[in-house]
Amino acid sequence: xxxxxxxxxxxxxxxxxxxxxxxxxxxxxxxxxxxxxxxxxxxxxxxxxxxxxxxxxxxxxxxxxxxxxxxxxxxxxxxxxxxxxxxxxxxxxxxxxxxxxxxxxxxxxxxxxxxxxxxxxxxxxxxxxxxxxxxxxxxxxxxxxxxxxxxxxxxxxxxxxxxxxxxxxxxxxxxxxxxxxxxxxxxxxxxxxxxxxxxxxxxxxxxxxxxxxxxxxxxxxxxxxxxxxxxxxxxxxxxxxxxxxxxxxxxxxx
Numbered sequence: 001x002x003x004x005x006x007x008x009x010x011x012x013x014x015x016x017x018x019x020x021x022x023x024x025x026x027x028x029x030x031x032x033x034x035x036x037x038x039x040x041x042x043x044x045x046x047x048x049x050x051x052x053x054x055x056x057x058x059x060x061x062x063x064x065x066x067x068x069x070x071x072x073x074x075x076x077x078x079x080x081x082x083x084x085x086x087x088x089x090x091x092x093x094x095x096x097x098x099x100x101x102x103x104x105x106x107x108x109x110x111x112x113x114x115x116x117x118x119x120x121x122x123x124x125x126x127x128x129x130x131x132x133x134x135x136x137x138x139x140x141x142x143x144x145x146x147x148x149x150x151x152x153x154x155x156x157x158x159x160x161x162x163x164x165x166x167x168x169x170x171x172x173x174x175x176x177x178x179x180x181x182x183x184x185x186x187x188x189x190x191x192x193x194x195x196x197x198x199x200x201x202x203x204x205x206x207x208x209x210x211x212x213x214x215x216x217x218x219x220x221x222x223x224x225x226x227x228x229x230x231x232x233x234x235x236x237x238x239x240x241x242x243x244x245x246x247x248x249x250x251x252x253x254x
Contacts, residue, residue: 042246
């Protein structure tokens with residue numbers, strides 16, 4: 001009996017370190033749940049997203065489809081003060097962070113780091129890049145110089161070639177994540193306009209447009225992730241003219 005107890009005790013002592021090590025390794029490799037993504041598809045109506053509510057619903061549906069519907073999701077979009085309604089800042093509707101992509105990589109720990117609110121944070125930057133700004137499916141969004149083609153600035157081509165450049169994210173925001181305060185329409189009628197009389201120039205302020213950011217931080221304007229330049233219009237046909245298809249950022253607010 002004593003020999004049996006002794007043998008069992010030796011066996012326990014021998015396996016415990018390995019068990020603790022395996023547990024520690026398992027805990028150390030646990031992945032943070034996804035709390036940030038880029039929409040894998042747009043709504044197909046240009047910049048008419050059905051307002052903020054429609055955009056949020058799209059975020060929620062895409063997240064739910066991949067098992068992340070337990071969070072409340074909001075689109076990173078600003079609206080301007082119009083028709084007696086106050087402006088809404090994108091940064092004020094996405095929670096406090098931290099946010100992680102579909103692979104568990106941290107995008108930013110809080111709003112200040114996300115937007116570079118101080119000089120030091122602006123120098124440090126957030127972790128949004130081509131390799132980290134993933135869709136809800138964990139896929140990279142094709143960016144500048146990916147599969148270049150002279151026709152990739154048309155919706156007909158972009159809709160048939162999912163690997164064409166589509167790095168423009170609708171935001172309607174300034175670099176600090178706040179809404180514009182001038183009289184120019186930077187949000188396509190607060191995300192309700194999806195048609196155009198004609199395409200206009202990027203810098204001409206000739207009609208409603210949507211301010212965009214670049215998910216790969218590479219391209220025209222200042223290369224900002226959230227406020228690089230306007231589109232040439234609001235329709236689904238207009239967005240690809242500057243390499244967008246109507247995608248946007250989604251953040252979990254809880």
